[in-house]
Amino acid sequence: MTDLKNGSVKQANLNLSRTEIIERSLAKRYRAEKRFRCYGIMAIVFGLMCVALLFTDIISKGYKAFAQTYIQLEVTYDANILGITDLNDPQQVALGDFQGIVKQALKNRFEGVSGRKAKRELYGVISNGAGYRLRDRLVANHQLLNQSETLWLVADDDIDTYYKSMGSDAGPFVGRMSEQRQGWIEQLTEADEVELRFNRNFFVQGDSREPELAGIRGAAMGSLFTLIITILLSFPIGVAAAVYLEEFAPRNRWTDLIEVNINNLAAVPSIIFGLLGLAIFINFFHVPRSVPLVGGLVLTLMTLPTIIISSRAAIKAVPPSIREAAIGVGASPMQVVLHHVLPLAMPGMMTGAIIGMAQALGETAPLLMIGMVAFIVDVPGGFTDPSTVLPVQIFLWADSPERAFMEKTSAAIMVLLAFLIVMNTLAVILRKKMERRW
Amino acid sequence: MTNVPEPLLKRGVTAMDNVQYPDQAVGEPFANDHKMSLRNVNVFYGDKQAIFDVNIDIARNEVIAMIGPSGCGKSTLLRSINRMNDTVEGCVVSGELTLDGEDIYTTKMDPVALRARVGMVFQKPNPFPKTIYDNVAYGPRLHGLASRRAELDEIVETSLTRAGLWNEVKDRLDQPGTGLSGGQQQRLCIARAIAISPEMILMDEPCSSLDPIATAKIEELIAELSQNYTIAIVTHSMQQAARVSHRTAYFHLGHLIEVNETEKVFTAPEHELTEAYITGRFG
Structure with a gap:
């Protein structure tokens, strides 16, 4: 070259x-x-x-949301402060000033605090929820009246945030904490009377305005109930529709129209389904709002197209030779479907259902329209109890001003992801079991 | 009389362009003791006509081979005999098809019951993705032919024995049928077809995906089965037709040209199209 x-x-x-x-x-x-x-x-x-x-x-x-700051106090169940004379009277117990004995305990621990403002600061160190715990303990054990015991009580969220951030490089997050309060925490720390413990409340409680009391259980149960309704409705309906369209329906303009519409529905923004659910299920059928039942119905509408489309694809993938073989030995069309097509298409249908369910689990927009965005404290116990769902809970917490809700938001996302992973793993195991070669 | 249509000319059979189809198949299309009888059968796929005015009888306990170039409609006709074509969209069968004198296309005849009487073996071995046992037991279970497990076991054993597969699989009946070799799979499909004791077996190129040894086994099997069953076999291999069948029918682009004793078809064909085909001038 x-x-x-x-x-x-x-x-x-x-x-x-x-x-x-x-x-x-x-x-x-x-x-x-x-x-x-x-x-x-x-x-x-x-x-x-x-x-x-x-x-x-x-x-x-x-990860810090899974731990919670507890403060050790010696509490006296003083009948005078509580205003309880007879523990068997439920009204007296209900009205008892349990927060009062917490205040007394704090006063005893930090003597010499005077002035309304300082007192209020002091009383705020322990969460409002502590009173309920004391009441439960007293109801369970009547002998405790007028006795003292040393307990670890849940600290307020400001204390919690401050205590958790004490070791960080940027120094502790002060926020609304006064110098005086910081001093108390200092004292408690030196006396080893404050510590981080596993946050059981987060997993067993419903939502709360107090971050230290707020738990994910309400939303998780809401999601669970909603998804149960969704899978119970959308899977059989979707599979039935797919089987009919693929195996029995004649090919004509009507079935073409239906197919086009199903494909279009799969691309409709989910909030539209919320509006539809509001108009049909709540306004027309008078299903109560904010309940998993109506949430499940709306999410069923939303996931149906996904399940139908993937089920049809799975049915199409069953080799025609298997159908011919079954017809050849004299199986009726229904037997062909039940004995051969469905078992062979099941893994593919399951994949579609998994995708649909994952989508439904993460869906917020349509649920906003049917009232599942409400602030609900009680853990739902059934399909008709008002509830919220995990993604809505994340949205609500992300929207809350308290600093402590920030870590709760991230923790809720972790719970949602764990929920998703568990669900998908189960489905994959199930699918693997059903998979057959041909 | 119709002229030979375009497609044949396109294949370069210029020498045949003056050949005309006979109105009636030459040779001996009819039989006295017929199991199946077809009169004026036309089959359409939508606008396209696949079979033109076919008249033929299939005699009891005979093996009839259907041969002809690709696309001549022999498989279509075979699938019309047990109404497998019902599942094909736009397929219309007209004319009279009778099984033991009963018209199979009337509303009285249930296609499911018909297929229990007329079994079918397909081109590609298509065992169910189930165990060998379940493959054979599927038909009897479906039709309630066995009331007890022992009876079913017996049906499975006899069917597999007749299909010449029993000795090879008796120790692994609980293994998937899809795990067998191609030839074994096809024999399993034959066992499955005979497990419901049909009166007639249709075979659509049963050896086209098999090696010569497996083919030989299936051919032996066909000879044995012909003692009890009426068999119609579609094949691409003229040697196979010559080896297994009593009579041979030659189809050409949807027309039945000639039906005769197999030996006669292959040694002294009456129609020139048949002769052209068997001497390999086209196909």
Whole structure:
């Protein structure tokens, strides 16, 4: 090549042998292939990095929500402060001033606090929920009246946030904490009378305005009930529709129209389904609002197209030779479907159902329209109890001003992800069990 | 009389362009003791006609081979005999098809009951993704042919024995039928078809996906089965037709050209199209 002064590459090529030309192009092709693979690897690395970033962010923000600051106090069940003379009288117990004995205990612990403002600061160190715990203890054990015991009580959310951030590089998060309060915590810390414990409340309580009392159980149960309704309705209806359309329906303009509509429904924004649910289920059928039943109905409408489309694809993938074989030995059309098509299509249908359920679990918008965004303290016990769901709970907490709700939000996201992973794992195991070769 | 249509000319059979289809198949299309009888049968797929005015009898306990070039409609006709074509959208069968004198396309005849009387073996082995036992037991269970487990066991054993598969699989009846070799799978399909004791068995190119040894086994099996069953077999292999069948029917683009004793068809065909086909001038 070098001795060709004015020769073009083309001419040079002419002088090369065939194998040389192929070898040259081969090197070029291999380079192209390497680049092509690189793009793929880069795409995967990018995706994994995003996931890793998401997880580290959520976990680093949220893991502290699984612990809660407790303060040790010596509490006296003083009948005079409580205003209880007879423990068997439920009204007296209900009206008893249990918060009063907490205040008394705090006063005893930090003597010499005077002035209304300082007192209020002091009383706020322990959560409002502590009174309920004391009441429960007293009701369970009547002998405790007028006795003293040393207990670990839930601290207020400001204290909790402050205490958890004490060890951080940026120094503790002060927020609304007064100098005086900080001093008390200092005292308690030195006396080993404050510590972080596992936050059981988070898993057994419903929502609360007080971050230290707020739990995820209400939303988790709401999600569970809603999803049970959704899967119970959408899977059989979706499969039945898919089987009819694929196996029995004649091919004509009507079935074409139905197919186009199903495909369109799958692309409809989910909030529209919320409006539909509001108009039909609540306004027309008078299903109570904010309950898992109506949430499940709305999410059924939303997931149906997904399930129908994937079920149809799964049915289509069953080899026609199996159908012919069954027809050939004299199976009726229904027997062909029940004995052969459905068992073989089931794994594919399950995949569609998993995708639909995952979508339904994470859905917020349609549920806002049917009142599932309400602030509900009680853990729902059934399909007709007012409730909220996990993604709505995340939205509500993210919207709350208290600093402590920030970590709760991240913790709720973790619970939602765990819920999703458990659900998907179950479905995958189920699907694997059903999978058959042909 | 119809002229030979375009497609044949396109295949380069210029020498045949003056050949005309006979109004009636030449040879001996009719039989006295017939199991199945077809009169003026036309089959349409939508607007397209696949079978033109076919008249033929299938005699009791005979093996009739249907041969002809690809797309000549022999499989279509076979599938019309047990109404498998019902499942094909837009397929219409006209004419009279009778099984033991009963018209099979009347409303009185249930297609499910018909298929229990006329079994079918397909081109590609298609065992169910179930155990070998369940594959064979499926039909009897479906039709309630066995009331007790022992009876069912017996049906399975006899069917597999007749299909020449029993000795190979008797120790692994609980293993999937899809795990067998191609030839074994096809014999399993034959066992499945005979488990419901049909009167007639239709075979649609049963050896086209098998190796020569497996093919030989199936052919032996067909010879044995013909003692008890009436068999119609569609095949692409003229040698196979010559080996297994008593009579041979030659189809050409939807027309039945000639039906004769197999030996006669292959040694002294009456119609020139038959002759052209068996001597390999087209196909």
